[in-house]
Amino acid sequence: MPLPARLGNARRDALSFPRNRRRGIANQGPLPSMPDIRIRDGRPADLAALCEIETRSFAADRLSRRSLRRLIGCPSACLRVAVAEGEIVGYHLVLTRSGSSVARLYSIAVAAADRGRGVGDRLLADAERRARRSGASLLRLEVRPDNSGAIRLYVQHGYAPIGTHPNYYADGADALRYQKTLGQTARRAAGHSIRDGANG
Numbered sequence: 647m648p649l650p651a652r653l654g655n656a657r658r659d660a661l662s663f664p665r666n667r668r669r670g671i672a673n674q675g676p677l678p679s680m681p682d683i684r685i686r687d688g689r690p691a692d693l694a695a696l697c698e699i700e701t702r703s704f705a706a707d708r709l710s711r712r713s714l715r716r717l718i719g720c721p722s723a724c725l726r727v728a729v730a731e732g733e734i735v736g737y738h739l740v741l742t743r744s745g746s747s748v749a750r751l752y753s754i755a756v757a758a759a760d761r762g763r764g765v766g767d768r769l770l771a772d773a774e775r776r777a778r779r780s781g782a783s784l785l786r787l788e789v790r791p792d793n794s795g796a797i798r799l800y801v802q803h804g805y806a807p808i809g810t811h812p813n814y815y816a817d818g819a820d821a822l823r824y825q826k827t828l829g830q831t832a833r834r835a836a837g838h839s840i841r842d843g844a845n846g
């Protein structure tokens with residue numbers, strides 16, 4: 647399935663991240679962590695919420711509703727959603743290839759109103775667990791050089807820069823490439839789809 651270049655593609659900081667809320671502004675501290683986040687497999691019934699997050703997170707090259715629907719049922723894709731108080735507040739999408747030890751974090755996004763509260767952190771940890779369960783030992787991603795918040799999230803999780811991908815995005819911008827070596831604790835892939843296992 648043809649997918650747009652991703653992870654940071656044409657996103658706009660102003661559109662997507664309320665930095666003042668996150669770090670705290672005068673007389674207002676940082677937002678508290680979001681309690682009781684549950685992460686589960688995405689379902690067709692989640693499509694409306696996923697499309698809303700796409701629209702508000704990425705200015706271009708969004709995943710269409712049709713692509714999202716197909717990805718939810720695709721064995722080489724793992725689309726997981728974060729749910730808080732019954733609402734979908736974010737998602738991640740990990741892609742794998744049969745026989746490859748490298749998985750790709752294709753997308754991660756949190757609803758604009760819920761950023762800065764640890765949802766991205768939880769989603770990224772979940773993406774890594776899911777990649778490991780599929781048998782991958784490396785998780786790779788691309789990010790726009792100006793997406794400093796996402797880069798900080800990745801570096802905090804132990805991702806290391808491995809180069810650039812020239813002219814990666816639709817607007818001609820290069821992508822920074824990062825990867826993380828995943829721990830060895832998870833089951834290997836044999837017989838297990840990336841979507842197997844309990845939620846969370």
Ligand SMILES: CC(C)(COP(=O)(O)OP(=O)(O)OC[C@H]1O[C@@H](n2cnc3c(N)ncnc32)[C@H](O)[C@@H]1OP(=O)(O)O)[C@@H](O)C(=O)NCCC(=O)NCCS
Nearest residue numbers: 653654662755756761762763764765766767795796798799
């Ligand atoms: C990137 C994104 C997924 C982070 O989600 P989040 O829920 O806000 O992240 P968290 O609250 O879990 O933050 C975890 C860490 O990420 C880093 N971080 C995330 N956003 C940041 C920002 N705008 N500025 C600085 N650091 C940021 C910090 O290191 C933070 O840890 P800290 O609070 O201890 O400093 C979210 O901002 C988002 O959806 N952005 C739009 C879509 C996007 O750009 N996706 C990534 C494409 S590469």
